[in-house]
Structure formats: C-alpha cells, structure tokens
Amino acid sequence: MSTRAYNFCAGPAALPEAVLRRAQAELLDWRGIGLSVMEMSHRSDEFVGVASKAEQDLRDLLAIPANYKVLFLQGGASQQFAQIPLNLLPEGGTADYIDTGIWSKKAIEEARRYGTVNVAASAKSCDYFRIPRQEEWTLSPDAAYVHYTPNETIGGLEYDWIPDTGDVPLVADMSSTILSRPLDVSRFGLIYAGAQKNIGPSGLVVVIVREDLLGRARSSCPTMLDYKVAADNGSMYNTPPTLGWYLAGLIFEWLKEQGGLEAMGQVNRRKQQKLYEFIDASSLYSNPIATADRSWMNIPFVLADAGLDKAFLAGASARQLLNLQGHRSVGGMRASLYNAVSEAAVDALIAYMAEFEKENG
Missing domain, CATH: 3.40.640.10 (Type I PLP-dependent aspartate aminotransferase-like (Major domain))
Structure with a gap:
C-alpha cells in the first residue's frame, strides 16, 4: 500500500x-x-x-x-x-x-x-x-x-x-x-x-x-x-x-x-473548479485574484485570521497534505495542482479545509 x-x-x-x-x-x-x-x-x-x-x-x-x-x-x-x-x-x-x-x-x-x-x-x-x-x-x-x-x-x-x-x-x-x-x-x-x-x-x-x-x-x-x-x-x-x-x-x-492533453485538461479543469468553488463559498478562506485571471495550476489563498496559519499548516502536515505554505514574498497558502496532483488529493485538501473552518470559523 x-x-x-x-x-x-x-x-x-x-x-x-x-x-x-x-x-x-x-x-x-x-x-x-x-x-x-x-x-x-x-x-x-x-x-x-x-x-x-x-x-x-x-x-x-x-x-x-x-x-x-x-x-x-x-x-x-x-x-x-x-x-x-x-x-x-x-x-x-x-x-x-x-x-x-x-x-x-x-x-x-x-x-x-x-x-x-x-x-x-x-x-x-x-x-x-x-x-x-x-x-x-x-x-x-x-x-x-x-x-x-x-x-x-x-x-x-x-x-x-x-x-x-x-x-x-x-x-x-x-x-x-x-x-x-x-x-x-x-x-x-x-x-x-x-x-x-x-x-x-x-x-x-x-x-x-x-x-x-x-x-x-x-x-x-x-x-x-x-x-x-x-x-x-x-x-x-x-x-x-x-x-x-x-x-x-x-x-x-x-x-x-492518460488520454493526452485533452483528457488532462478536463481533469485539471475539474480540480481547479472544485477548489475555487470551495474557497469562494467560505467565510474563512479567500483568493484575491480577478476571476477571469485565476490560475489553474497555482491557487493561492489566505485565511481571514493570519494567526491561524501555523495551526492550519500543522494540521495539513499531520494529514499528509504537504507544501501548502505560500511563497515567502506573498505569504498565505498556495496549492499547486500540477498534472501529477490527483483529483483525490484536491478532494482530501477540501475536506481538511472544511474541517478546519468548522473548528475555527
């Protein structure tokens, strides 16, 4: 396994x-x-x-x-x-x-x-x-x-x-x-x-x-x-x-x-849509980028209370959701959803984010 x-x-x-x-x-x-x-x-x-x-x-x-x-x-x-x-x-x-x-x-x-x-x-x-x-x-x-x-x-x-x-x-x-x-x-x-x-x-x-x-x-x-x-x-x-x-x-x-880039594009479209839809519906997480210009591959987001950042990352790490800390120049969080990141990985991230929001919202 x-x-x-x-x-x-x-x-x-x-x-x-x-x-x-x-x-x-x-x-x-x-x-x-x-x-x-x-x-x-x-x-x-x-x-x-x-x-x-x-x-x-x-x-x-x-x-x-x-x-x-x-x-x-x-x-x-x-x-x-x-x-x-x-x-x-x-x-x-x-x-x-x-x-x-x-x-x-x-x-x-x-x-x-x-x-x-x-x-x-x-x-x-x-x-x-x-x-x-x-x-x-x-x-x-x-x-x-x-x-x-x-x-x-x-x-x-x-x-x-x-x-x-x-x-x-x-x-x-x-x-x-x-x-x-x-x-x-x-x-x-x-x-x-x-x-x-x-x-x-x-x-x-x-x-x-x-x-x-x-x-x-x-x-x-x-x-x-x-x-x-x-x-x-x-x-x-x-x-x-x-x-x-x-x-x-x-x-x-x-x-x-996997079916080439047409099939890969369909998977990647679903992955980013799922995560953005969750972020947009949340009161804890937000993404500042204009909707038309949002990246499929790199999704930054911030927590409404930056004081929760360390706890969020610690909880993610405990669940083997790794490397979510945002770039040092901008802070916050970032989930990169490249081809090798599965839809199951995105689902697991969203589930954790929902759990964390319920506990800290």
Missing part, C-alpha cells in the same frame, strides 16, 4: 507515482543492458533512442509543427531570461515585456542587461491581482519580440487568452502551465519551460523555437547559449542532463496513457 503524501509543492513538484515506480524498476538495469540510464553515454544508440522518443512524444502531445525545433537544455527557465535576449534581441534593439508578477519581473530585469526593454503593460497598479487586457498594452513598433508569462506561479495569475502580436514573435515562459491542457504552439515564436512542474525533475528546461528564429544570436552570445548550436547538435553539444531527459520521456508516455 502506498504511503506517499499528497504533495502541493510549486516546484520541484509532484511526479506521477507510476513514472517513479517505472524509473525505480529500471534504475539498476535499463532494458537488460546491465546499467542505468544515468550511467550510459549520451551518444550511445540506447540513449539517443530515449531522447528521440521523448522528443517525438512531446511533439505528439502538443501537436508541434514541423518548422519548430525542440531543445532539451540545462540551466532552468531562469537561464532563459538571458538566453532569449542573447539570441533574439539585436544590439541596440528593443523588446516588449508584460509585467504580471515576480517571474515576469525577473525576466525584465535580466533582459535589461542586453538591450532596451519596453514594459508594454503592468499589473502593478492593481497589486498584481488582474492581468491587463491587450487593448491596455503599449507595444513598440519595432520590437524584436514580445515576452509574457502565461502563468505566474507565485501570484496565481494566468492568462485565459493568447496575445496577438502579429508578425512580432511571441515568447512565453510556460514553466508552470505547459502540458496542463492543449496548446496552439503555432501562435508562438518561442516557448520555454522549466521541467520541475509538469515535465519532470529540476535541472532541465525545454525550449520550443520556430526555425526562422535560429541563427540570430549576437556575436557575444556564448556558444553554449546559442539556440542554433543546440538545435544543430540535437541538444547534445555537451553532455545533456540525461536523467532528467529520460524521466521527462517517461512522463510524456504517461500523459499519452
């Missing part, structure tokens, strides 16, 4: 138990060759096969068009904050950024090291509780690209729409929303996503980039950060994070077994 807890961590996040068990079974002896995936050469036929299948499964899940490259890189999403302008922002150029929270602000700060950043819109004026509609944006006529963060993991804001930037490439940090439901990749110039939410373990970042955007890196861009170099070498210019790539491949297989 499983003794695994319900894990609501924002990242590194819950991984599907079936994937962990398969990795455990293959750890010492991968497919009878007498060693593990992390011990074999990344250039061996065996690992190249693992890598190729992982890429194809991801292409299948997201219906990635043929004119996009899929890169499996190191450094996490935060390294992309620099890698994107180094590749896409020419010397003396301008890039548009939309500020909707902590992660978009970090991207803005880093991009300013490499060129002019126009903050075309910001949610700061409304305390980051709503996302500015596109008609409120002031885009540059000559922007090299437009960058936005579809889901703010910490603040719990999420776009329920894809911006229309015309011929200007749209760049998206999808670390905490990718693979949670179907996505039209063709609307984007570049998508990047840290793995430790819905893709796999930390240490890996996936970049999906349209081919016409390759080969634009400025001369000062380090070789290791040049997307074209990565694409030309099958993400193996140097030794890649082989264990993370292998585990991501297992998760892509698992997602296919």
Whole structure:
C-alpha cells in the first residue's frame, strides 16, 4: 500500500507515482543492458533512442509543427531570461515585456542587461491581482519580440487568452502551465519551460523555437547559449542532463496513457473548479485574484485570521497534505495542482479545509 503524501509543492513538484515506480524498476538495469540510464553515454544508440522518443512524444502531445525545433537544455527557465535576449534581441534593439508578477519581473530585469526593454503593460497598479487586457498594452513598433508569462506561479495569475502580436514573435515562459491542457504552439515564436512542474525533475528546461528564429544570436552570445548550436547538435553539444531527459520521456508516455492533453485538461479543469468553488463559498478562506485571471495550476489563498496559519499548516502536515505554505514574498497558502496532483488529493485538501473552518470559523 502506498504511503506517499499528497504533495502541493510549486516546484520541484509532484511526479506521477507510476513514472517513479517505472524509473525505480529500471534504475539498476535499463532494458537488460546491465546499467542505468544515468550511467550510459549520451551518444550511445540506447540513449539517443530515449531522447528521440521523448522528443517525438512531446511533439505528439502538443501537436508541434514541423518548422519548430525542440531543445532539451540545462540551466532552468531562469537561464532563459538571458538566453532569449542573447539570441533574439539585436544590439541596440528593443523588446516588449508584460509585467504580471515576480517571474515576469525577473525576466525584465535580466533582459535589461542586453538591450532596451519596453514594459508594454503592468499589473502593478492593481497589486498584481488582474492581468491587463491587450487593448491596455503599449507595444513598440519595432520590437524584436514580445515576452509574457502565461502563468505566474507565485501570484496565481494566468492568462485565459493568447496575445496577438502579429508578425512580432511571441515568447512565453510556460514553466508552470505547459502540458496542463492543449496548446496552439503555432501562435508562438518561442516557448520555454522549466521541467520541475509538469515535465519532470529540476535541472532541465525545454525550449520550443520556430526555425526562422535560429541563427540570430549576437556575436557575444556564448556558444553554449546559442539556440542554433543546440538545435544543430540535437541538444547534445555537451553532455545533456540525461536523467532528467529520460524521466521527462517517461512522463510524456504517461500523459499519452492518460488520454493526452485533452483528457488532462478536463481533469485539471475539474480540480481547479472544485477548489475555487470551495474557497469562494467560505467565510474563512479567500483568493484575491480577478476571476477571469485565476490560475489553474497555482491557487493561492489566505485565511481571514493570519494567526491561524501555523495551526492550519500543522494540521495539513499531520494529514499528509504537504507544501501548502505560500511563497515567502506573498505569504498565505498556495496549492499547486500540477498534472501529477490527483483529483483525490484536491478532494482530501477540501475536506481538511472544511474541517478546519468548522473548528475555527
């Protein structure tokens, strides 16, 4: 019988138990060759096969068009904050950024090291509780690209729409929303996503980039950060994070077994609806985000009496409902409902929250 807890961590996040068990079974002896995936050469036929299948499964899940490259890189999403302008922002150029929270602000700060950043819109004026509609944006006529963060993991804001930037490439940090439901990749110039939410373990970042955007890196861009170099070498210019790539491949297989992203999206819709409906009906808990902009994946909430926070977390921990404390920058609570967080986990959380409210309301 499983003794695994319900894990609501924002990242590194819950991984599907079936994937962990398969990795455990293959750890010492991968497919009878007498060693593990992390011990074999990344250039061996065996690992190249693992890598190729992982890429194809991801292409299948997201219906990635043929004119996009899929890169499996190191450094996490935060390294992309620099890698994107180094590749896409020419010397003396301008890039548009939309500020909707902590992660978009970090991207803005880093991009300013490499060129002019126009903050075309910001949610700061409304305390980051709503996302500015596109008609409120002031885009540059000559922007090299437009960058936005579809889901703010910490603040719990999420776009329920894809911006229309015309011929200007749209760049998206999808670390905490990718693979949670179907996505039209063709609307984007570049998508990047840290793995430790819905893709796999930390240490890996996936970049999906349209081919016409390759080969634009400025001369000062380090070789290791040049997307074209990565694409030309099958993400193996140097030794890649082989264990993370292998585990991501297992998760892509698992997602296919669940029915793909259409089925996953239906489950995720139910999960977030249940929790928001409970919070909205409560007199103890509340969520400050504008209803249209609420995140599916990361649901922050506060208790009417912050003095109850420690007791709430202690009770949750005793029931193996883990990692519910909000980010240190915003406080309160946060439940992250990534793909590997089951509907049963959400039901257990709601049951506990109701019990706690009855005792402390």
